[in-house]
Amino acid sequence: MEFQVSKQTMENKSQIKEFIISGNIDLAIQVAAAVNFNIDELFREILNSICTPLLSLGSASLRGKIEHWLDYRTLSCSSKSLTKLDVSSNTALTNLYCYNNQLTNLDVSNNTALTILHCYYNQLTGLGLSSNTALTELYCYYNQLITLDVSSNTALTELDCSYNQLTTLAVSSNTALTELDCSCNKLTALDFSNNKALKHLRCHDNQLTTLDVSNNTALTQLWCNNNQLTTLKSGNNPNLKFIDCRGNYFTDLEKVKIQAQAPNCRIKWR
Numbered sequence: 001m002e003f004q005v006s007k008q009t010m011e012n013k014s015q016i017k018e019f020i021i022s023g024n025i026d027l028a029i030q031v032a033a034a035v036n037f038n039i040d041e042l043f044r045e046i047l048n049s050i051c052t053p054l055l056s057l058g059s060a061s062l063r064g065k066i067e068h069w070l071d072y073r074t075l076s077c078s079s080k081s082l083t084k085l086d087v088s089s090n091t092a093l094t095n096l097y098c099y100n101n102q103l104t105n106l107d108v109s110n111n112t113a114l115t116i117l118h119c120y121y122n123q124l125t126g127l128g129l130s131s132n133t134a135l136t137e138l139y140c141y142y143n144q145l146i147t148l149d150v151s152s153n154t155a156l157t158e159l160d161c162s163y164n165q166l167t168t169l170a171v172s173s174n175t176a177l178t179e180l181d182c183s184c185n186k187l188t189a190l191d192f193s194n195n196k197a198l199k200h201l202r203c204h205d206n207q208l209t210t211l212d213v214s215n216n217t218a219l220t221q222l223w224c225n226n227n228q229l230t231t232l233k234s235g236n237n238p239n240l241k242f243i244d245c246r247g248n249y250f251t252d253l254e255k256v257k258i259q260a261q262a263p264n265c266r267i268k269w270r
Helices: 013-021 024-034 039-050 064-068 252-261
Strands: 073-074 093-096 115-118 138-139 158-160 179-181 200-202 211-214 221-223 231-233 240-243 266-268
Touching: 013 024, 013 039, 093 252, 231 252
Parallel strands: 073 093, 093 115, 115 138, 138 158, 158 179, 179 200, 200 221, 211 231, 221 240, 240 266
Antiparallel strands: none
Protein backbone atom coordinates (compact mmCIF):
# COMPACT_ATOMS: atom_id res chain seq x y z
CA MET A 1 0.00 0.00 0.00
CA GLU A 2 1.40 3.39 -1.00
CA PHE A 3 2.16 5.67 1.92
CA GLN A 4 0.71 9.18 1.64
CA VAL A 5 2.45 11.84 3.69
CA SER A 6 2.25 15.63 3.74
CA LYS A 7 5.12 17.78 2.44
CA GLN A 8 5.62 19.16 5.93
CA THR A 9 6.02 15.66 7.38
CA MET A 10 8.32 14.54 4.57
CA GLU A 11 10.61 17.45 5.28
CA ASN A 12 10.76 16.58 8.93
CA LYS A 13 14.14 15.04 9.65
CA SER A 14 12.95 13.46 12.89
CA GLN A 15 10.20 11.63 11.00
CA ILE A 16 12.71 9.94 8.69
CA LYS A 17 14.95 9.17 11.64
CA GLU A 18 12.04 7.51 13.43
CA PHE A 19 11.35 5.35 10.38
CA ILE A 20 14.98 4.16 10.37
CA ILE A 21 15.09 3.41 14.09
CA SER A 22 11.79 1.54 13.98
CA GLY A 23 13.01 -0.60 11.08
CA ASN A 24 10.74 0.88 8.38
CA ILE A 25 13.60 1.02 5.88
CA ASP A 26 11.55 1.17 2.69
CA LEU A 27 9.46 3.99 4.07
CA ALA A 28 12.52 5.94 5.21
CA ILE A 29 14.13 5.64 1.77
CA GLN A 30 10.87 6.56 0.01
CA VAL A 31 10.31 9.69 2.09
CA ALA A 32 13.95 10.77 1.87
CA ALA A 33 13.92 10.39 -1.91
CA ALA A 34 10.73 12.41 -2.18
CA VAL A 35 12.37 15.44 -0.56
CA ASN A 36 15.88 14.81 -1.91
CA PHE A 37 17.15 14.19 1.62
CA ASN A 38 20.60 12.63 2.24
CA ILE A 39 19.54 9.59 4.23
CA ASP A 40 23.13 8.28 4.38
CA GLU A 41 24.17 11.30 6.43
CA LEU A 42 21.20 10.86 8.74
CA PHE A 43 22.06 7.21 9.30
CA ARG A 44 25.66 8.20 10.02
CA GLU A 45 24.34 10.67 12.59
CA ILE A 46 22.20 7.99 14.23
CA LEU A 47 25.13 5.60 14.50
CA ASN A 48 27.46 8.30 15.82
CA SER A 49 24.89 9.15 18.50
CA ILE A 50 25.16 5.61 19.84
CA CYS A 51 28.88 5.32 19.11
CA THR A 52 28.69 2.68 16.37
CA PRO A 53 30.99 3.74 13.50
CA LEU A 54 29.51 3.54 10.01
CA LEU A 55 32.76 2.17 8.64
CA SER A 56 32.47 -0.88 10.86
CA LEU A 57 29.41 -1.91 8.89
CA GLY A 58 31.46 -2.48 5.73
CA SER A 59 30.72 -1.42 2.17
CA ALA A 60 27.19 -2.77 1.95
CA SER A 61 24.28 -0.79 0.56
CA LEU A 62 22.42 1.62 2.80
CA ARG A 63 19.65 -0.94 3.19
CA GLY A 64 22.21 -3.58 4.15
CA LYS A 65 23.83 -1.24 6.67
CA ILE A 66 20.54 -0.39 8.34
CA GLU A 67 19.49 -4.04 8.46
CA HIS A 68 22.89 -4.95 9.91
CA TRP A 69 22.58 -2.26 12.55
CA LEU A 70 19.10 -3.44 13.53
CA ASP A 71 20.60 -6.94 13.81
CA TYR A 72 23.66 -5.66 15.70
CA ARG A 73 24.67 -8.00 18.51
CA THR A 74 27.26 -5.90 20.37
CA LEU A 75 26.86 -2.22 21.13
CA SER A 76 29.51 -0.21 22.94
CA CYS A 77 28.67 3.39 23.79
CA SER A 78 30.58 3.94 27.02
CA SER A 79 32.10 7.21 28.27
CA LYS A 80 30.18 9.42 25.82
CA SER A 81 28.23 11.62 28.28
CA LEU A 82 24.96 10.07 27.06
CA THR A 83 21.78 11.10 28.88
CA LYS A 84 19.47 8.90 26.75
CA LEU A 85 19.88 5.59 24.96
CA ASP A 86 17.24 3.84 22.87
CA VAL A 87 18.00 0.20 22.02
CA SER A 88 14.39 -0.90 21.67
CA SER A 89 14.82 -1.71 17.95
CA ASN A 90 18.01 -3.72 18.46
CA THR A 91 16.24 -6.94 19.35
CA ALA A 92 19.24 -9.13 18.39
CA LEU A 93 21.50 -7.36 20.88
CA THR A 94 23.45 -9.75 23.12
CA ASN A 95 26.16 -7.48 24.57
CA LEU A 96 25.51 -3.90 25.72
CA TYR A 97 28.27 -1.72 27.17
CA CYS A 98 26.92 1.70 28.15
CA TYR A 99 28.90 2.39 31.31
CA ASN A 100 30.28 5.74 32.45
CA ASN A 101 27.54 7.94 31.04
CA GLN A 102 24.76 10.05 32.56
CA LEU A 103 21.84 7.72 31.99
CA THR A 104 18.92 7.97 34.42
CA ASN A 105 16.82 5.39 32.59
CA LEU A 106 17.63 2.28 30.56
CA ASP A 107 14.93 0.18 28.89
CA VAL A 108 16.14 -3.25 27.79
CA SER A 109 12.76 -4.95 27.82
CA ASN A 110 12.87 -5.58 24.05
CA ASN A 111 16.41 -7.00 24.21
CA THR A 112 15.47 -10.51 25.20
CA ALA A 113 18.68 -12.00 23.74
CA LEU A 114 20.87 -9.88 26.02
CA THR A 115 23.54 -11.90 27.84
CA ILE A 116 25.96 -9.18 28.97
CA LEU A 117 24.95 -5.78 30.37
CA HIS A 118 27.51 -3.30 31.69
CA CYS A 119 25.69 -0.14 32.78
CA TYR A 120 27.81 0.88 35.76
CA TYR A 121 28.81 4.47 36.54
CA ASN A 122 25.50 6.02 35.52
CA GLN A 123 22.60 7.58 37.44
CA LEU A 124 20.06 4.79 37.09
CA THR A 125 17.34 4.73 39.74
CA GLY A 126 15.64 1.61 38.35
CA LEU A 127 16.50 -1.29 36.09
CA GLY A 128 13.87 -3.71 34.79
CA LEU A 129 15.31 -7.09 33.82
CA SER A 130 12.32 -9.44 33.86
CA SER A 131 12.49 -9.90 30.04
CA ASN A 132 16.23 -10.61 30.01
CA THR A 133 16.20 -14.26 31.01
CA ALA A 134 19.38 -15.03 29.03
CA LEU A 135 21.46 -12.54 31.04
CA THR A 136 24.67 -14.08 32.41
CA GLU A 137 26.71 -11.00 33.36
CA LEU A 138 25.33 -7.84 35.01
CA TYR A 139 27.52 -4.97 36.18
CA CYS A 140 25.34 -2.14 37.48
CA TYR A 141 27.51 -0.77 40.27
CA TYR A 142 27.81 2.93 41.06
CA ASN A 143 24.24 3.89 40.24
CA GLN A 144 21.32 5.03 42.40
CA LEU A 145 19.34 1.80 42.46
CA ILE A 146 16.97 1.40 45.38
CA THR A 147 15.65 -1.98 44.27
CA LEU A 148 16.97 -4.69 41.95
CA ASP A 149 14.94 -7.74 40.93
CA VAL A 150 17.04 -10.51 39.37
CA SER A 151 14.62 -13.34 40.10
CA SER A 152 13.97 -13.91 36.37
CA ASN A 153 17.68 -13.91 35.52
CA THR A 154 18.40 -17.49 36.48
CA ALA A 155 21.35 -17.77 34.06
CA LEU A 156 23.35 -15.09 35.89
CA THR A 157 26.90 -16.14 36.75
CA GLU A 158 28.30 -12.69 37.60
CA LEU A 159 26.50 -9.88 39.41
CA ASP A 160 28.04 -6.64 40.64
CA CYS A 161 25.47 -4.26 42.12
CA SER A 162 27.78 -2.58 44.61
CA TYR A 163 27.66 1.12 45.48
CA ASN A 164 23.91 1.57 45.16
CA GLN A 165 21.16 2.14 47.73
CA LEU A 166 19.74 -1.37 47.94
CA THR A 167 18.00 -2.37 51.15
CA THR A 168 17.11 -5.88 49.97
CA LEU A 169 18.57 -8.32 47.45
CA ALA A 170 17.13 -11.77 46.69
CA VAL A 171 19.42 -14.18 44.83
CA SER A 172 17.81 -17.50 45.72
CA SER A 173 16.78 -18.02 42.07
CA ASN A 174 20.29 -17.33 40.80
CA THR A 175 21.79 -20.74 41.44
CA ALA A 176 24.42 -20.33 38.68
CA LEU A 177 26.08 -17.36 40.40
CA THR A 178 29.83 -17.74 40.87
CA GLU A 179 30.72 -14.07 41.47
CA LEU A 180 28.64 -11.67 43.57
CA ASP A 181 29.49 -8.17 44.74
CA CYS A 182 26.71 -6.44 46.65
CA SER A 183 28.97 -4.36 48.84
CA CYS A 184 28.40 -0.72 49.85
CA ASN A 185 24.62 -0.81 49.98
CA LYS A 186 22.13 -0.75 52.87
CA LEU A 187 21.46 -4.47 53.12
CA THR A 188 20.39 -5.85 56.50
CA ALA A 189 20.00 -9.53 55.55
CA LEU A 190 21.13 -11.90 52.80
CA ASP A 191 20.27 -15.51 52.00
CA PHE A 192 22.88 -17.49 50.05
CA SER A 193 21.62 -20.98 50.87
CA ASN A 194 20.78 -21.76 47.22
CA ASN A 195 23.96 -20.29 45.74
CA LYS A 196 26.15 -23.38 45.96
CA ALA A 197 28.25 -22.42 42.92
CA LEU A 198 29.37 -19.14 44.53
CA LYS A 199 33.16 -18.74 44.60
CA HIS A 200 33.74 -15.08 45.45
CA LEU A 201 31.42 -13.06 47.68
CA ARG A 202 31.74 -9.38 48.56
CA CYS A 203 29.05 -8.17 50.92
CA HIS A 204 31.13 -5.73 52.93
CA ASP A 205 30.01 -2.25 54.01
CA ASN A 206 26.37 -3.07 54.60
CA GLN A 207 24.26 -3.45 57.77
CA LEU A 208 24.33 -7.23 58.17
CA THR A 209 24.07 -8.67 61.69
CA THR A 210 24.34 -12.36 60.77
CA LEU A 211 25.78 -14.24 57.80
CA ASP A 212 25.47 -17.91 56.91
CA VAL A 213 27.62 -19.31 54.08
CA SER A 214 27.71 -22.88 55.35
CA ASN A 215 25.96 -24.16 52.20
CA ASN A 216 28.39 -22.39 49.89
CA THR A 217 30.96 -25.14 49.67
CA ALA A 218 32.55 -23.74 46.49
CA LEU A 219 33.32 -20.43 48.21
CA THR A 220 37.01 -19.54 48.28
CA GLN A 221 37.01 -15.85 49.27
CA LEU A 222 34.65 -13.82 51.45
CA TRP A 223 34.65 -10.11 52.20
CA CYS A 224 32.14 -9.32 54.95
CA ASN A 225 34.02 -6.51 56.67
CA ASN A 226 32.41 -3.30 57.93
CA ASN A 227 29.02 -4.68 58.82
CA GLN A 228 27.36 -5.27 62.21
CA LEU A 229 28.02 -9.00 62.34
CA THR A 230 27.91 -10.87 65.61
CA THR A 231 27.77 -14.36 64.07
CA LEU A 232 29.26 -15.96 60.97
CA LYS A 233 28.59 -19.54 59.92
CA SER A 234 31.04 -20.77 57.31
CA GLY A 235 30.66 -24.51 57.87
CA ASN A 236 33.54 -26.90 57.34
CA ASN A 237 34.43 -25.61 53.91
CA PRO A 238 37.84 -26.90 52.75
CA ASN A 239 37.86 -24.48 49.78
CA LEU A 240 37.54 -21.33 51.86
CA LYS A 241 40.96 -19.65 51.90
CA PHE A 242 40.30 -16.05 52.93
CA ILE A 243 37.78 -14.08 55.02
CA ASP A 244 37.88 -10.36 55.77
CA CYS A 245 36.04 -9.93 59.08
CA ARG A 246 37.27 -6.46 60.04
CA GLY A 247 34.93 -3.84 61.44
CA ASN A 248 32.29 -6.12 62.96
CA TYR A 249 31.06 -6.96 66.48
CA PHE A 250 32.44 -10.45 67.02
CA THR A 251 33.22 -11.45 70.59
CA ASP A 252 36.46 -13.28 71.32
CA LEU A 253 34.49 -16.50 71.76
CA GLU A 254 32.81 -16.06 68.38
CA LYS A 255 36.19 -15.45 66.74
CA VAL A 256 37.41 -18.76 68.11
CA LYS A 257 34.32 -20.51 66.69
CA ILE A 258 34.81 -18.92 63.27
CA GLN A 259 38.46 -19.90 63.14
CA ALA A 260 37.60 -23.45 64.20
CA GLN A 261 35.13 -23.75 61.31
CA ALA A 262 37.84 -22.75 58.85
CA PRO A 263 41.18 -23.95 60.22
CA ASN A 264 43.01 -23.55 56.87
CA CYS A 265 41.55 -20.13 56.16
CA ARG A 266 43.34 -16.80 56.55
CA ILE A 267 41.08 -14.45 58.49
CA LYS A 268 41.61 -10.70 58.82
CA TRP A 269 40.32 -9.37 62.11
CA ARG A 270 41.87 -5.92 61.99
